[in-house]
Amino acid sequence: MDAWWVNARLELIAGNQAGVFSRRQALASGFSADQIVRHLRDGRWKTIRRGQYAENVDLAAMEPWDRVRWDHRQQVHAVMNSLRSGSIAVSHQSALMLHGLPIWGLELSRVHVTRLDGGSGGIVVGVQHHLGKLTEDELAVVDGRLVTSVPRAVVESACTASSFEVAVVSADAALREYRLSDEALARQLEQAQFWPGSTTARAAVRFGSRLSESVGESRLRVLLHDHGLPEPVPQVEFHDRDGFVGRVDFHFPAYDVVLEFDGTSQRRSAKRWPARIRLPDPQPSVRRETVARRSSSRGYLLDTWVLRPCTSREPTTRRDIPSRRAVSRGRSCLGGRACGPGRSWRTSRCRRRP
Template sequence: MSTNLNLAPVPEVLTHRTSARRPDESDVIRRRAAAGELTRVARGLYAESAGWAALRSSEQHLVRVRSFADRIQDGDLVSHVSAAVVFGVPLLTPPPTRVHVTSTGADRRTTNATFVVHADLDPEWNRPVVTTSDGLLLCGLERLATDLALTLPFADAVVALDALLCRAVERELVRAAVARRGQKGRRRALRVVEFADAASGSPGESYARARFDQFGTPAPVLQHRFRSAGEPDIVVDFWFPESGVVVEFDGSVKYQRSEYLHGRTPQEALVDEKLREDRLRAFPEVRRMLRLTWSDLLNEWVLRAKLRQAGVRMSR
């Protein structure tokens, strides 16, 4: 069972809560919200507008989860997409405004302005429970993978499960847990579990692979190594040996974040990438190279056209 429980850092944004016990203070909060200084982020919860606007959607959801920890009923576990956000698991679709929890040991389903409460459909899968330093109770990573496979659309679930497999989640445990659930969503969930691959290098690569599957391409080789004597190996995101096509996903972070730059300037990184591409094109088995961005992945017709032009076969 996975023990890779690194949690996402809590964003630094100042929040304020209204309360019937503090009417004067609550009136001040509402006036500041009316003036645009504060943003209402949930019922009774406001954040400093400038700080809130600077947060990514996952960070905003994390603030909601942490802010309402004291409203979660005893024994309930933060679960589903909310647990994914706390664990720092990537999500393709921005998380909702409501916090998702599972009511352990009970068949209780509730939706209100703050929470979506899921019934406990697999009581034997409640352990181990993860407790954060500030007392937040979370489902474990295998339980999280199971819930996401059963509730998210295929591509969204692939993005999340690829990342979870990278964190040592055991595929067999998730497969068995999915099989124990009811019929609803089980076939699609089992397909997600089989399709997920820890070799995926990023959420963008995971989504690209789901799109390739949607179009019926041959299954690409992930992280394929091209080797030549006296030169460092070149590892590519996707290799389609049948058509001789290398596909690389170019997220903008590759030329912006320090962990990708390795001490280089963005300009130096671009030059290195050009030299790497020249070396790749020199391999006789490489006929074409295709670079994809998030914009390409999100536009079905553009993506199909680029794959077709590169010579990648599609059956759907």
């Protein structure tokens, strides 16, 4: 049998399974048992789980959070290859990942599935088996795998999320990317009424907004909410007599203040953050970046804050968060060794101008 054809056939199978293939699929593609052992021994292939393999690829160029996502995706396909087809559905955060939604802060050390065959739940060989009744409307097929629907996966993962903030990130993304209706989420919340963690799920869905355009913006909304700051108006456009001026992430009309989340610098500083299961999206830090844009049609001055990732430490106390008075006056700490650009949140005591 032609070796090129064998490799091409297995590559086609693996390409539909995030690079994962089973021992049975390798044998069916023409590889012998000795060849499989040899490829594993010389490092061409690696073992994902028992009887499930993938080509050993260098992922050093990928961002840490992308590597975490890729590794979990491979684990999901390996698990689905190992279990009887139709007996389980990928669920919770594993389903969110297959649907292409952010999984920031969610626990990814295990693959999450829901049993459809009436089997028992629990943790088995790194797989969390959940019990629950799923209707046809609550199931979908993604990458050839049976998964729970987006509304179901959002509520499931919110119930098991470690915090309200983590649940809001997923809810915002689902509302934005899949245009979920309030009725669809309300039906899922009604079914999850007595689930552990359902209180967090209800609060996150109520707080969710399809106008948050990134993980950072969702987390910023929660940060403002947690510290009693005024609720901003998201995605506001400004115009003058000449037309469109710009669009801002958040606007506080009562204080003539706008907030911007800067996600590009988060990528630039990614090497300072170790890869871990909780995705390395650091706490934001505030730097006063430009003031002095006057909209001639509105006739007032807009103070602009650009949020950048923290490169020193994360805020630990309320004193590290700008106060309501600081927001209302547009005054935040603007410099100094302890509170300069790229540092953590600081108080509004310092009046130094950039």
